[in-house]
Amino acid sequence: MASSEEQRATQLLAEAEKKAAGGSSGGFLSSAFGNRNSKMEDAIELFCQAANQFKMAKNWNQAGYAFTQAAEGSRKLDKKHDAAMKFVDASVCYRKADANRAVDCLKKAIEIQTEMGKFSMAAKQHINIAEIYETELQNIAQAIQHYEKAADYFQGEENKSQAAACLQKVAHYAADQEDYMKAIQIFEEIGNRNAGNAVLKHSAKDYFFKAALCHLCVDPLNAQHAVARYEKTFPAFQDARECKLVKAVLTAMEESDVDSFTGAVNDYDKISRLDQWTTQLLLRAKRTLGESDLT
Structure with a gap:
């Protein structure tokens, strides 16, 4: 039997998906008055609430999914920083259940952050990916590649100490x-x-x-x-x-x-x-x- 947290999370997720579906449609007048954006913002908030409830229930896959949906919503609203951070939140959850999905979420965060010119933040996500390959996925060749990429980004930002740590x-x-x-x-x-x-x-x-x-x-x-x-x-x-x-x-x-x-x-x-x-x-x-x- 599902816990109260998981039941609440499932309810919130359904509400969020309904809001998100409504937020992606509508005519010119609804768009002009900002209804579409307002619905998507509401959906994002509900997705995050659902994710946190799933975290309390230790349902990490669903928590990761809910954060991913929140991230996609933020990306649709062109809130790039918020989208990247929610992909990172999703990766933290997925890492407890599905390391490959965690890597995928971090790669999406990197894509957004490099597009924004936030190379130090992207470098940190490369480190997170490298650590996943070191531990959960045990792929040292991939870990090396991501440490090298992180070092490149840190060097480009003149952060020599962080670059040295990655290169070491x-x-x-x-x-x-x-x-x-x-x-x-x-x-x-x-x-x-x-x-x-x-x-x-x-x-x-x-x-x-x-x-x-x-x-x-x-x-x-x-x-x-x-x-x-x-x-x-x-x-x-x-x-x-x-x-x-x-x-x-x-x-x-x-x-x-x-x-x-x-x-x-x-x-x-x-x-x-x-x-x-x-x-x-x-x-x-x-x-x-x-x-x-x-x-």
Whole structure:
């Protein structure tokens, strides 16, 4: 048996659809007096009320549908911002029940927002889509594409910090997929830019460290040359624990000394816990010595 919220939502949805149908017809006089627009505005309000009642009943598909209808109504009235926001509301609901529909709604919001020149808002929707592909749909290739698109939009709006955050996700996934050169390019680009910025320079070492880890997985000699470049670009990197770890690991790899490799990693981990991504890259580097774990 349907809950009281769902019964109320179904009633509101029927009223909204009736209003919307009436709002799309009528002759010249009704249009001239604004009756058509007034009916559509009423319908939009009813669709939103229905959506919220469906949310209370946890009927996410119907809530998403009602918000979508509200969005389409707003688009017919040329209320573009309202339409985009209602498509986003619909995506939030659909994400709990139908991730593909959630993506479709976000794409409609992006279409409207880019048409309006609201590229930062569109970038945020690309991030939302990327996160859906990361989690619900588990399609990393699509996630990467949308993070890259978000980064493009943020860069166009001179929002470099948000662009860097998106590109860092791309670089992490590139390294996961062993596309190390793409990851290195991104990490070095962000590191070089941050090294010259008084506010962001403290974070440069993190990007250079990640780039160096990728180099370790490709060629130790390249990694050695890269570290020298990073120290020249950002002298403080030389004293960073991350730099010292990379150098210690490089020495161990040159000498094929598994114990020294393991000891350097363990010494670092005692003070600064290694995250999963860093651990994974160090494991790949260590496998060149014929070892499959870091302990």
